[in-house]
Amino acid sequence: xxxxxxxxxxxxxxxxxxxxxxxxxxxxxxxxxxxxxxxxxxxxxxxxxxxxxxxxxxxxxxxxxxxxxxxxxxxxxxxxxxxxxxxxxxxxxxxxxxxxxxxxxxxxxxxxxxxxxxxxxxxxxxxxxxxxxxxxxxxxxxxxxxxxxxxxxxxxxxxxxxxxxxxxxxxxxxxxxxxxxxxxxxxxxxxxxxxxxxxxxxxxxxxxxxxxxxxxxxxxxxxxxxxxxxxxxxxxxxxxxxxxxxxxxxxxxxxxxxxxxxxxxxxxxxxxxxxxxxxxxxxxxxxxxxxxxxxxxxxxxxxxxxxxxxxxxxxxxxxxxxxxxxxxxxxxxxxxxxxxxxxxxxxxxxxxxxx
Amino acid sequence: xxxxxxxxxxxxxxxxxxxxxxxxxxxxxxxxxxxxxxxxxxxxxxxxxxxxxxxxxxxxxxxxxxxxxxxxxxxxxxxxxxxxxxxxxxxxxxxxxxxxxxxxxxxxxxxxxxxxxxxxxxxxxxxxxxxxxxxxxxxxxxxxxxxxxxxxxxxxxxxxxxxxxxxxxxxxxxxxxxxxxxxxxxxxxxxxxxxxxxxxxxxxxxxxxxxxxxxxxxxxxxxxxxxxxxxxxxxxxxxxxxxxxxxxxxxxxxxxxxxxxxxxxxxxxxxxxxxxxxxxxxxxxxxxxxxxxxxxxxxxxxxxxxxxxxxxxxxxxxxxxxxxxxxxxxxxxxxxxxxxxxxxxxxxxxxxxxx
Numbered sequence: 001x002x003x004x005x006x007x008x009x010x011x012x013x014x015x016x017x018x019x020x021x022x023x024x025x026x027x028x029x030x031x032x033x034x035x036x037x038x039x040x041x042x043x044x045x046x047x048x049x050x051x052x053x054x055x056x057x058x059x060x061x062x063x064x065x066x067x068x069x070x071x072x073x074x075x076x077x078x079x080x081x082x083x084x085x086x087x088x089x090x091x092x093x094x095x096x097x098x099x100x101x102x103x104x105x106x107x108x109x110x111x112x113x114x115x116x117x118x119x120x121x122x123x124x125x126x127x128x129x130x131x132x133x134x135x136x137x138x139x140x141x142x143x144x145x146x147x148x149x150x151x152x153x154x155x156x157x158x159x160x161x162x163x164x165x166x167x168x169x170x171x172x173x174x175x176x177x178x179x180x181x182x183x184x185x186x187x188x189x190x191x192x193x194x195x196x197x198x199x200x201x202x203x204x205x206x207x208x209x210x211x212x213x214x215x216x217x218x219x220x221x222x223x224x225x226x227x228x229x230x231x232x233x234x235x236x237x238x239x240x241x242x243x244x245x246x247x248x249x250x251x252x253x254x255x256x257x258x259x260x261x262x263x264x265x266x267x268x269x270x271x272x273x274x275x276x277x278x279x280x281x282x283x284x285x286x287x288x289x290x291x292x293x294x295x296x297x298x299x300x301x302x303x304x305x306x307x308x309x310x311x312x313x314x315x316x317x318x319x320x321x322x323x324x325x326x327x328x329x330x331x332x333x334x335x336x337x338x339x340x341x342x343x344x345x346x347x348x349x350x351x352x353x354x355x
Numbered sequence: 356x357x358x359x360x361x362x363x364x365x366x367x368x369x370x371x372x373x374x375x376x377x378x379x380x381x382x383x384x385x386x387x388x389x390x391x392x393x394x395x396x397x398x399x400x401x402x403x404x405x406x407x408x409x410x411x412x413x414x415x416x417x418x419x420x421x422x423x424x425x426x427x428x429x430x431x432x433x434x435x436x437x438x439x440x441x442x443x444x445x446x447x448x449x450x451x452x453x454x455x456x457x458x459x460x461x462x463x464x465x466x467x468x469x470x471x472x473x474x475x476x477x478x479x480x481x482x483x484x485x486x487x488x489x490x491x492x493x494x495x496x497x498x499x500x501x502x503x504x505x506x507x508x509x510x511x512x513x514x515x516x517x518x519x520x521x522x523x524x525x526x527x528x529x530x531x532x533x534x535x536x537x538x539x540x541x542x543x544x545x546x547x548x549x550x551x552x553x554x555x556x557x558x559x560x561x562x563x564x565x566x567x568x569x570x571x572x573x574x575x576x577x578x579x580x581x582x583x584x585x586x587x588x589x590x591x592x593x594x595x596x597x598x599x600x601x602x603x604x605x606x607x608x609x610x611x612x613x614x615x616x617x618x619x620x621x622x623x624x625x626x627x628x629x630x631x632x633x634x635x636x637x638x639x640x641x642x643x644x645x646x647x648x649x650x651x652x653x654x655x656x657x658x659x660x661x662x663x664x665x666x667x668x669x670x671x672x673x674x675x676x677x678x679x680x681x682x683x684x685x686x687x688x689x690x691x692x693x694x695x696x697x698x699x700x701x702x703x704x705x706x707x708x709x710x
Contacts, residue, residue, distance in 0.1 A: 035404035049390035138493030
């Protein structure tokens with residue numbers, strides 16, 4: 001009998017024993033039926049997204065604590081909901097575990113997940129724990145959205161401003177600092193910590209949604225029929241978008257491809273972490289910002305007027321970085337005349353300026 | 356370059372290539388955003404269930420074709436929704452795959468899943484395909500239910516009839532026939548095939564729900580307030596229940612434990628596959644029926660009058676097998692006086708009659 005709690009393994013208590021221990025991470029009224037019952041608002045669309053994460057492929061104890069792996073998995077799914085304009089309702093967690101994983105590891109994973117989820121009042125509403133030769137985490141998140149306000153990739157329009165809700169490149173820089181602790185010696189301790197936190201604890205931008213809806217509501221023109229105000233019949237402002245989890249360049253390219261439009265991005269307008277200035281070349285900074293990925297900001301395309309209002313409300317980090325154009329090219333425009341514009345594309349990735 | 360299509364492997368076309376091939380199994384309007392958008396009926400509760408299945412633990416090429424593994428995975432999740440009284444809206448599929456799995460294997464898995472799903476008009480609305488050392492399938496199914504008609508485990512009442520929607524034991528018998536082809540020599544070919552099909556292609560009993568609701572509607576007494584009929588205010592008939600995926604005995608025991616009641620089951624009332632008579636001892640038949648599992652029928656507890664009406668409507672296989680009683684014992688009553696009653700419990704499993 002092993003009395004050391006931290007070395008208690010999953011096989012010692014079985015799936016049922018583990019489920020009982022993990023119930024404290026779930027609302028008590030959820031448990032005990034074949035499925036969970038959730039109340040949603042009437043006349044909302046159901047929004048669903050799913051992710052599967054495998055040990056050694058998507059996370060690893062070598063670079064990520066179980067708490068951070070849990071936080072990141074939850075954050076990525078909530079970010080997908082935010083990217084659709086959806087408010088989360090709950091997530092389910094499927095977990096495949098080898099018998100020799102410690103119970104403490106699993107509890108730390110759930111701790112990280114629920115730390116992220118509780119910030120947004122999202123419950124874990126269901127789950128399944130099974131035996132598996134490799135740690136596997138399957139998350140499905142579902143939310144609700146007003147059908148008139150769903151953010152989609154394919155609805156960007158020529159003339160739309162391209163807005164990002166925060167700085168880019170921080171997550172990638174944080175990863176580099178974790179992988180190579182010897183770099184970034186000239187960075188201040190707090191600056192380094194902030195970049196690492198950006199990588200380990202990304203925040204899904206669900207906070208943007210109510211601000212966005214308020215602006216759209218106030219800027220939509222109310223349609224009058226025979227002098228009668230019809231509040232639900234407005235000239236609709238559509239918002240295209242997605243999150244920048246696979247990189248800012250990827251997000252703009254995906255939106256343009258889905259919407260059959262082009263774009264011009266002003267490289268000088270992309271907000272970067274302030275620490276980059278004293279640490280990275282402008283070239284490297286731009287590479288991290290465009291292709292680093294996992295910043296989990298929203299990339300939104302909407303008319304300039306509400307876009308400006310949104311940037312003002314969001315404050316630091318939010319910016320309009322370009323415009324949707326006719327055609328299909330996504331052009332990165334450099335402020336300095338001596339650097340030529342470049343056409344971005346999905347397959348080539350970043351082309352260094354040096355020729 | 357390998358031109359033999361059936362030997363094309365996942366690593367040859369990558370996750371993106373595989374996703375493109377699997378899109379034909381999904382509705383075309385679902386694809387392309389960070390999450391899927393689904394329309395639900397207003398004023399319905401959202402019902403969610405999730406399952407994770409691992410190669411070698413929950414399915415195996417040795418005993419199950421990929422089509423059957425897909426069918427069974429889909430059926431198990433739809434059965435969980437049926438057990439809650441929910442109509443399915445869609446499922447998501449997370450798939451972890453080693454690079455050497457053939458593309459054909461994956462397509463056959465999806466073929467089996469969609470064969471089952473299409474019977475009930477359920478779309479695959481989202482998914483994720485990732486690299487993994489072991490084939491892993493994570494399904495989340497969600498449905499909608501009238502909040503007044505949700506079937507739960509914890510609401511069985513003393514005096515309720517215990518109803519099962521079909522025969523039990525067939526799935527376990529089918530599995531035995533698959534594992535030991537030498538047994539059941541005296542069974543007719545069709546009888547053998549029917550038992551094997553019961554195991555390989557179980558049907559979630561979603562068909563029961565509209566019949567049940569119709570009976571409840573017609574038998575609920577309309578409440579009159581000051582001579583005015585209030586259609587939504589009826590004396591409510593509650594239905595407790597779950598599915599029998601983990602065995603009939605397990606289902607009755609789980610319901611009784613959750614509802615803090617007991618039950619008496621009449622062993623002679625449990626409908627068995629007709630082939631059992633010529634093949635198995637009464638003892639073995641009852642063991643398969645009570646503890647075999649995976650019959651995916653519904654076990655419902657409701658007042659005798661609507662229960663009788665439901666059995667009549669469902670026809671062959673459906674039966675009232677017992678009654679909910681005060682106390683906490685679940686007693687299996689044997690028709691033959693010489694065999695003593697036995698108290699069933701979750702931990703001991705089936706006790707053979709021989710003493």
